[in-house]
Amino acid sequence: MLPALRDTLDRLPETRWPRLWLTLLCLALWLPGFFTLPPGDRDESRFAQASRQMVDSGDYVRIRLGQEERNKKPAGIYWAQAASVQAVEALGLGHRGEIWPYRLPSLLGAWLAVLATFHWGRVLVGRRAAFLAAALLASSVVLVVETHIAKTDAALLATVAAAMGLLGRAYLAPPTFTAAQAAGFWAVLGVSILLKGPIGPLVALLAGVTLAAADRGAPWLRRLRPLWGLPLMLAVAAPWFVAIGIATEGRFFSESVGGDMLAKVSAGEEAHGGPPGYYLLLFPLTAFPAAFLALRALPAAWRDRLNPGTRFLLAWAAPSWLMFEAVATKLPHYVLPAFPAVMLLGAAWAMDPLRRPAPRWLAALGMGLLVVVAAALGIAAALLPWFADHRPDPVALLALPAAGLLVWGTLAALRRRGIAQAGLAAALLAVPLYAVVLGGVLPRLTAPWIGPRLAELLAEAAPSGEVQGQFGIVGYHEPSLVFATGADTTLLRDGAAAAGFLAGAPGRIVAVSDRDKAAFFAALEQRALAVRSLGTVEGYNYTRGRRLTLHVFQGAT
Known part of the structure; x- marks a missing residue:
């Protein structure tokens, strides 16, 4: 290895500006593709389009996707995305039709999570280990991917890392834990609720219950000031929940709790299921390249469980991990709130000069x-x-x-x-x-990015934008299409409906998939409608795993 790199590896954990170096590492890891990757399906485009409609309408209470209510997640991430879009437009750096402004809250959340892991990790495992853990977290595949997706999970991680850092400080040194720190703990959990409902508080609750059971007591609990802390947490989130309950006449709660959250707990929603052990099997990929180190540290972490710092990190990671393994719906990023603790455990073992070597089979497996x-x-x-x-x-x-x-x-x-x-x-x-x-x-790539390429074709056909409200499509209804072509895009059921849409007004444009083309032409013949071809878009619908061709036609003007 080059001497310069060897010196860098030795000096970085002791640098005078650790947060600056971690920030530069984050930017180097996360910026490639951040501005250039087209909007992805399905969650990213759903979140971005709902935030865009929030900005367009000025309604910051109700969440809508196209013409339908999106009663799944609270408004926190939509507010953050709307604010970032408005800031970008005010500075003249971009516009709401681009996807990257909606990704800024994910980038910021991931950065704050890395800094929080270092800041509070110093108390738990020491400065050098905390720096290493923050670097490992920043480079993990799952977090790198989340920085490129405009949705909740990277921002949620920031709130979890901050709240758990404060909880760790209360656990390790109750007499020095101040009222201001307690207020910060409860306020951050309130923000977490606004981002993704109960996930953040559940991570803290599971850790607290585990610690209380293992220690047969919780002397640190009083220092958290729960008598006024819990009301503070609820006060942060309650105004919007009251407003959305009134605005939707209670539909938000019935659909988000009964239709979304409980469905994920009891069944694999949208075919996203998996057996127990799913996240453990994925860990070498989601934690890459840090998994080889974290796996080696597991036996030592368990042996060192009487150490207060290690005990707290185990109580953070283990019950949360088991909770996500027990939930029927599984996606690789769900277990991300446990990653700071896992990285801190691995880094603490790696930086310990008296560490016991990992079993040879485990070291060989990791490498x-x-x-x-x-x-x-x-x-x-x-x-x-x-x-x-x-x-x-x-x-x-x-x-x-x-x-x-x-x-x-x-x-x-x-x-x-x-x-x-x-x-x-x-x-x-x-x-x-x-x-x-x-x-x-x-x-x-070109094949996966069907929506943006279709939008380019429409822009050539109607450069002044008069296609808005006059475009329909059958055979491809992915959210990235709506984000690319606009909320007024009409999603049609079949080829006959596409012909009927053209007949509704002169000059309308439709895109028809190859599967619906025969029915479309049959309906045109019955209606005696004339059309002209504007071109075709071929691609791969990766959410459904099939190739398709969209034929674009315009009705007679």
Whole structure:
């Protein structure tokens, strides 16, 4: 390994400006693709479109997607996205039709989570270990992906990391925990409720109950001032909940609690199910490249469970992880609120000069999984343009040496500098791999980005925007299409409905999938309607796993 890199690995945890260096690492890891990746399906486009309609309408209470109410999540993330869009437009940096302004709250939330992990982790595991843990969290695949998606989870992580950091301080040093810190704890949980309902408070509650049971008491609980803290938490969130209850006549609560939350608990919603152990099996990927270090630390963390800092981190991570494993609906990012604790446990073991080595089989498993996941990412990125667009891409081939560099650098640091430096090397060397995949490969694909390409075709047909309210589509109803073409897009049931839409007014435009084309032309013939072709858009609907062709027609004017 180069001497300069060796010196960097040794000095970074002791730097005079740790937050600055962590910020620069976050930017290097997260900015590739942030501005250039088109809007994704389905959640990102749903959130972004609902926030866009909130800005357009000026109604910051009700949440709507197209013409329908979106009674699933509270308004916190929509407010944050609306504010970021308005700020971007006020500064002249972009406009509400672009996706990246809606991603800014995710980027900011992830950054705050990393800084919170370092700030409060210093009390739990020490400065050097907290720096390493924050770097590992920043480089984890799941958080890198979440920074590129305009939805709740990265922002939620910021509130969880801050609240749990404050709870950890109350647990370790109750006499010095101030009323202002207690107020911060409850206020942050209130913000967490506005972002994603009960998830943040549940993480804190499970940790508190676990600690109280393990310690046979909770002397720290009084220092949290729950008598006025709980009302403060509710007061932060209550005004909007009251307003949305009135505005929707109670529909928000029946649909969000009964139709969304309980459905996820009892059944795999939208086919997102998985067996118990799902998150453990995915951990080598979601925590990549840090998983090899975190896995080695598990036996030592359990042996050290009587240490107050370790005890708190185990109480943070373990019950929350089990809760997410028990829920029927499973998505890789659900377990993200436990990641700061997992990274702090791993970093504490790695930085301990008296640490007991991990079992050989566990160390070999961790390194083997690092190699396998790096190779899988590199090979998948290299082959993706061929499978998606049926073309080779020289840029995509760079993913293979980038993955090889990460593995080589991590192994070299492990042999020569130790496990802690290997973890930091992995975090730093993840930068070129993510840059290739997120900044070079995915934005250059064409097949998955059907909505933006269709919007470009419509812009050529109606450059002044008169297509708004006059465009319908059958066979492709993904949210990214609505974000790209506008909330007035009419989603049609079948080919006959598309013909009827054209007959409704002269000059209307429809897009018809290849599956509905025959029925569309049959209906045109019955109605004696004349149309002209504006072109076709071919692509791959990755949410349904099939290719499709959209034929675009305009009725006679």
